[in-house]
Amino acid sequence: MTVAGGDDIEFGKALTRIETPIPGLVVFELPVHGDARGWFKENWQREKMTGAGLPDFGPVQNNVSFNDAVGTTRGIHAEPWDKWVSVATGRIFGAWVDLREGPTFGHVFTTEIDPSRAIFVPRGVGNSYQTLEPDTAYTYLVNDHWSPEASYSFLNLADETAAIAWPIPLADVEISAKDREHPRLVDVTPVPPKKTLVVGAAGQLGLALRQALGGSAHVEYVTRADLDVTDPGLDNARRWRDYGVIVNAAAYTAVDLAETPDGRQEAWAANVTGVAALARIAASHGITLVHVSSDYVFDGTLDRPYREDDAVRPLGVYGQTKAAGDAVVATVPRHYIVRTSWVIGEGKNFVRTMASLAERGVDPRVVDDQVGRLTFTSDLARVISYLLRSPHPYGVYNATSAGAATSWADIARSVFRLTGNDPARVQGISTDEYFAAASSPVAPRPRNSVLDLSKIERTGFRLSDGPTALAAYLS
Template sequence: MTVFGKQLSVTSTPIPGLIVLDLPVHGDSRGWFKENWQREKMTAEGIDLPDFGPVQNNISFNDAVGTTRGIHAEPWDKYVSVATGRIFGAWVDLREGDSFGAVFTTELDPSRAIFVPRGVGNSYQTLEPDTAYTYLVNDHWSADATYTFLNLADDTAAIEWPIPLDQVEISAKDLAHPRLAEVVPMPPKRILITGAGGQLGRALRAEFGEQPWIEYAGREDLDLTAADLDGARRWRDYGVIINAAAYTKVDLAETPDGRVDAWAANVGAVAALARIASDNGITLVHVSSDYVFDGSNDDAYTETDALSPLGVYGQTKAAGDALLTTVPRHYVLRTSWVIGDGNNFVRTMASLAERGINPRVVDDQVGRLTFTDDLARGIRHLLETRAPYGIYNLTSSGEPASWFEIARSVFEMTGHDAERVSPVSTQEYFTSSSSPVAPRPSRAVFALGKIVQSGFNPRDAHTGLRDYLGVQRDAR
């Protein structure tokens, strides 16, 4: 019997992500009314139902008591409720992980609903005649999708069906499903990491490792500027895109050809990824730059400061940031002076020191280094802790330094005389250049309070530099 007058509330279950909802049902002598799915209320703080973006509504009508269906796990989320009648529901976690095989059972009537996450097996048995079982899903059915099934009579799950299975109506197909020991677990949604060949891409590979559901794509694997990007993958199978691809040739971006390439990679491709992520419920992670600011701020830049890029590269990165913030599930990480596995300033200074060359290095640009392994760890932290979406500053911590001071530290840490490095102004350094030179922000210092509040503590820049050079010395 339907219970009237409940307050909207949720109850967790032993299966992660499987949530039971008590629904307010309003009734009188004429019948009853309920808001079966109300996005604003059900995704509000305190309810915390995922804003899963349903695209299809299905109804299964069952004439007789004891009609039994399942156990089916599909690669999409379901919001299940009963329009009329009553059911006994059973759910089994068929996802890869520690909770594989966990079971939860309960009864549903019009005043109770349940959110079933992707990969959790769903089944039910009708307890009243003329039962209408309804569910919203956030993907369209596809024969190409990956499905997982479990036998209704599996001994390990040991579901206590109210009506014995040998006395009820079950399809031959459901009777033939495998036992739990034979089930191939459903893998997580796919993670796509673009720019896999770059410094950050290599660090992300080291951090996330090799898994069947993680895809590392370089330019040769996936052209982000292609007109058919929307159809390049079955995007509903992806849960996260980490965009480590970018045009970073700061000075070349000031040339006619470079300007076109910079806008194509940093704006056009980002716009396409933003559209794909928004349409498919994907979390989009994007790496930005200190070049979105002009460097005139004496204080550390916060995530809410107004953008003020100086050159073409900075303008394209700022435009990309603006596009990313339109994606419902997004993380934009603003960083500076990136150092990783590849050609970079620190490696150049270490090489000059070793070869006996005494460099002139600019001393009027101040900031903090960011090491790609720290950046990769920070990205993983935000994803795994499900930190609030938005913009986060992420660089090394500690006292800011000029390029000149960093160069001297590199010489000293590698056992060379730091006095061999001499200071020069940015203007003087580029005076003799015959090629276009991009304007650079004179100060690239970010406030790190927000990322720290999320539970991630960036490594001190000086410690990071020492660690990095130690690795490089061992490699030699």
């Protein structure tokens, strides 16, 4: 059907997503409505397009490019932002080359785009266009403001490896001098992923994340000395648009000290004020925020394992701050809250304390009516890496080591046995007895800290068996 200004546009298409060989590069067929007066389309409609699978990439700038002559050719430019490209009038031939680090580096995709088609171009994928009709105008939304400091990568339009079949030979078209001088594929430096920032890199989980995420240049590990998340200048402490992920492995975890006036202040500062600052930055810049939660957000009164959607009912200050932090993080569009319990890693922890007591001949009295599972930081770090590596729906995921739930006293007996000591030396006591014997403030503990692991297991992830992991840890 042809209408005034229609240029033989195909009308009546359904909004359709079309995958390409380049990961994240997606073509969309667009509904165009026309009659004798002309035509109309919704060029960008967030609800419909995200519903059809387009990433909610948060555009902040709209640009329009016009070419009056057939054959005008631009590119190949890989830009540090995502783009939504469509045509307002005319028709173009587009070529895209993956210039990102990874196994698809150098992959090519080509197609024609008219007003009834659009394409989402992820950061680091080189894009180029050749006009096929006079008076062609194409428009593109981007999710970062243009900056002269922005870092680009380029590929020569005539690169023999990409071997793009241009409809109009490059010798016969208008190309800028700069575009003619761009390097061949063999000389292109691949575009690295957006940066990952690990906050709290010196703690038990932070040390495990160094192993799980590795030492790649795009992964940045910081301690409080490097980056104070409660600093009023945090918004300007980094060029946050360069970051794709923030993993918050920092927290105030002195559960009993949190019941004191100074501890209460420190707990709220670290677990709520600092978390809120990270959440604000993540939401503003489209960053995925990973936050570690705790079994202490529950009161432990249920007679079954706690699921991700159970209502929180914290008992003490520490649990209250963790619940408040969770609520803040849940407002970030891209978030993972990883809820865990009884964390064991490098540094001071319950298992090492019991091993030390066993070797020194001390017979401890340990609570036997609080039930849960240990979480080894290696497991926790693997879960975080897994969620980021193979993106799953955002939200809350429980993650502990697997196996039967047990009490603190039973874990202590296992430690004694695994270190060659008599487990009968461990005497079980009730929580009430423990509180009565305490000489300083003691935080209330949930009696049931068992977390339901079925959600993370349904994704195909396999957690380590707790008793086996305990034996390996002590060996």
